[in-house]
Amino acid sequence: MAVIHVPRPSKKKAMNPNRPVSSLLLTQVSHLQHAERRLPLRYRTEIYTHAIRTEGEAAAYIHEVTEAIREAHANAAARRTGTRRGQRRGLEIAAAAAKSKRKPARKKTVKSAKKKGPRKRK
Numbered sequence: 181m182a183v184i185h186v187p188r189p190s191k192k193k194a195m196n197p198n199r200p201v202s203s204l205l206l207t208q209v210s211h212l213q214h215a216e217r218r219l220p221l222r223y224r225t226e227i228y229t230h231a232i233r234t235e236g237e238a239a240a241y242i243h244e245v246t247e248a249i250r251e252a253h254a255n256a257a258a259r260r261t262g263t264r265r266g267q268r269r270g271l272e273i274a275a276a277a278a279k280s281k282r283k284p285a286r287k288k289t290v291k292s293a294k295k296k297g298p299r300k301r302k
């Protein structure tokens with residue numbers, strides 16, 4: 181298989197924080213805004229996405245939302261395993277029902293009987 185050489189982009193042209201935002205970046209911002217709406221309120225940013233006009237503003241918003249999503253997932257995983265604040269690992273049951281003193285009922289066995297045919301009418 182032939183190797184295709186792809187030149188690196190020049191650093192001057194690759195990222196310009198003052199350049200107007202492209203439709204690709206606006207679409208990515210829209211998708212991240214949708215993901216952000218699914219987060220609890222304490223993780224959401226205060227950035228108004230319709231005011232994003234430059235690549236630098238889009239990059240700042242993408243960074244904030246990505247970090248918020250990572251933090252939310254890390255906190256949820258810590259709550260599931262109980263590793264925060266010196267808690268033990270695993271789930272703990274808050275309350276359990278007392279064991280019953282009654283013995284469980286036995287299943288009634290069906291004795292083999294002759295198979296009855298259809299009833300005859302008189």
